[in-house]
Amino acid sequence: MVTRRQFGLGALAMGVLGTAQTGMVHTGTARASAGHDYTARETFDLFERAFHESGAVGQPTDNNEHGGLAWGQSYVLAGFIRMYEAYRDTHYLDRLVTNIDLVLGNRDSERDVADYRGESLPAWRAMHPYTVGIAELKDSTGRPVLEVRSSLSYADLTTATVRAGSTGDRFTLEVRNSRNDAVATFTDLSMDPGSPDYAVRKILDAYPTPTQVTARDLHEEGTAPPVQGATRLVSQPVIFAVHTGMITYPIASFARIVMRTPKLHADPRYRAKAAEYLEAAKAAAAVHDREWRQGDDGGGHLAWVKGTPLAYDGTEMPTNQFLALGLTYAEIAAATGDPAYADRARRMARTFARELRTDADDAYTWSYWPSFGATYRGFAAADGISEFTPSGRGAKQIEDLSHGAIDAEFAALAFRHGLGFKGADMARFARTYSKNMATTDPDGVPTTFLRVDGTGGLASAGQYLQAPRWMAVAQWDRVVFDHSRSIYEARALEPSQGSHIAGVAYLNWQARRQE
Known part of the structure; x- marks a missing residue:
């Protein structure tokens, strides 16, 4: 196995690539003929059409009850943004308009559904899982007596x-x-608050x-006491900031592109859509204002309200x-110059x-949970x-590749828009990938380690196939592009x-930036 430090000098640097299916080695045109050219727009267009025709999870007509928009369609929208930036072909803006209109039609306020508080808001709720x-x-009288969570x-x-x-x-x-057969049993409970076996207290003490x-x-x-019998628990509807961000990021990007491109802004249709999408992004982001936290140290972050x-x-x-x-x-700030959004982005960057x-x-490393937070510390x-997690022992795991791609994307966007970070920071993020995560498996097939510090063992497909989402920092280290592409090619x-789909778009985008 090639280590993370050796990869850049190994098989890929010599133009050699092994395939996972056959173990054969392909070079040059032979390698291209063995699969797809993941830097060609024709490849993206083919895959994008096939995805939408397949009806797979993440269609723009889906709701977000199970995260399909946040972890499916949002990436497709981001892919269209990257393809427009790569080729400046308004075909991709038109595809964005088609899909964004459908996604906005599935906001809670449009579907007339509500979150756990009974509020129907201009964002996308989620429940299971x-x-x-x-x-x-x-x-026995039908009166609710005990809530089990x-x-x-x-x-x-x-x-x-x-x-x-x-x-x-x-x-x-x-x-x-029933999913994992986990079970907790509490015996001989009482509903009398004065009893040592009072149900609420005894259950809490066992947590x-x-x-x-x-x-x-x-x-x-x-x-x-409650009557005997079985009752199924029901997942409660919550609007997650991460879901709102993933969905609205490319929507706000569309607005920024149109509003900062005179030729596009002169087109009445694009101008109207940019204005509409900008307001939609603002309204969705505002749903999370009650979760915003900032301090005198210039920083800012989001926290869940107790009882969510x-x-x-x-x-x-x-x-x-x-x-x-x-x-x-950051995209709203870049589109409008609004200092309030710029301030929040800067605070998050700090x-x-x-x-x-x-x-x-x-290279940079960091933890999944912020080190200043209660979950990290315990x-x-x-x-x-916390109401639903009364205690925690401390969760200090290192960030993983897939979630880390969101972090690196934010840092690169803040850098591009002058909202935080410097070129030296971008180079360190690039080395996070090239020095810590890029590797090959025992058969010489390109893959990655799980975590941003190179720990966690070899990553699963759910992680290493997200590698192209690190393209935001690839211009500071060519290995990020070459290795990510090789994962798909192999x-x-x-x-x-x-x-x-987004991965192919990112590879197209970076290939054009390198020309």
Whole structure:
């Protein structure tokens, strides 16, 4: 296996590439004939058409209940942006108009659906598999008495089952998730707040259990137990800042391109669409104003409001999740010059910059959760930080390749728009990929390590096929482009999801920038 430090001097640098399917080695035109040219617009156009004809998850007509727009169509939209920037062909702007109009038609406010607070907002809610599942258990009169919650992923595959206790006023509660057969059982509970076996307190004291259960008393004056039987938990609708950012980033990019390109801005259709999309991006971003946090140190980030039905409510969002919305802030600032959006983007850039550490190869590394946050540090139930995750032991894992691509994209965009970072920073981000993550597997096939510091072992396909999304920093190190392209070529990849479509667009974009 070629190490991450040896890759740039290894097989790829000599123009040799092994294929994952056959182990054969192809060079020059032989390599191209073995698969697709991932830097050709014809390849992108072919794959983009095939994706939309396939009906695969992530179509512009999808809603975002299960993240299909955020982690599918958003990448296709970003791909169209990169293809326009690569070729300056308005065909890609027209494709954007078609798809963005459909995506905007699936906002909650257009579909007349609401989030967990009952508010129908101009953004896109999500539920399964991301949010807390809740079940209301009722007594023999039909009155709700106990709310059972699970913050485990795929919580709506969880069932709360009530069985008889040792006496008529006692009960046993089993909470089981069918996806992984995780189960938590609480025996001989009471609904009497004065009892040492009071259900809410006993469940809290047992946290964390395999199904991450918490509970809330819905009738504190009563002591009647819930009736026996099984009740399915229901995932609650939440609008995630990371989803809003991923979806609105290319929408705001369209507005920025049109508003800053005189020829496009002179076209009434593009001008009208740019104005419409700009307002849509602003409205969606504003949904998260209540999550914005800033300090006297010049930094800024997003945190989940306590009581939001998701794991780690009340804590700071992961770096990639708040920077995703930062991409939209930066594009709105570039499109309009609005100092409020510029200030938020700059503050996020400062916060992210403080998280970065330089390793022995002068490459950046950083953690998935911000190191100043409660989730990273850990917290106790007595701290009262989180409703659905009462305590945390500290989550200090290093950022991974795929989520790190969002972070690097934000840093590069902030640099391009004069909102933060310098050229030396871009070079360090590029080395994060070329020195820490780029490698080959034992058969010599190009792949990556999982995490931005080169740890975590060889990445799965869900990670290494995201490599081209690091193109935002590729101009500072040619290996980023060459290695990312080689990953697709070695597998003769035929994209089946939106992020792969974006990957081909990014390779086209960078190839044109290198000409």
